[in-house]
Amino acid sequence: DTGVSQNPRHKITKRGQNVTFRCDPISEHNRLYWYRQTLGQGPEFLTYFQNEAQLEKSRLLSDRFSAERPKGSFSTLEIQRTEQGDSAMYLCASSLFGTRLNEQFFGPGTRLTVL
């Protein structure tokens, strides 16, 4: 049994560079969520997919951010022209929508540091 996996686990980049993160959800899960967690705060919702369709984006997701889930399986989150304020833990979660609880299972996160 494999849970949600995320790669890379850590990313250090210089301001202005582009970065891309990957999330592999639990295989039968049809929903995939991205959250951002800054130091001392709880995770905040960024966006989610149901199958391959991106159905909602938070106001936190500026136009420098883009997310895809091309075949309804893995997802990528790209940040263009990174800024120091983008430094955070990016968490991915997946769930099987349609079950009673729609419980979300989280990956280990990708910690981004922008220098």
Place this chain on the structure above:
Amino acid sequence: GDSVTQMEGPVTLSEEAFLTINCTYTATGYPSLFWYVQYPGEGLQLLLKATKADDKGSNKGFEATYRKETTSFHLEKGSVQVSDSAVYFCAHPTQGGSEKLVFGKGTKLTVNP
């Protein structure tokens, strides 16, 4: 709008002490309520859940009861262990649509031997 308020940490206890972490929420309707735990360097793990009023969620000695009248879901454990040291998050999903989770800020617990 939807929100979750947790007691501020950090909380430092000695092993075998009693733990309470307060959580209150604001939501439309009566959502399911969750406690997640985050161990150092790891992602979030679901600790326990309750789906309706007066439900008690429990796991690994932790308990929390869904109190509709006080909109609360306080986490308790009778005797903490060093291995319980972690950050604890209270959360609930928004109703309908995305069902995205709304989290509190987290409470860091340190248990000393």
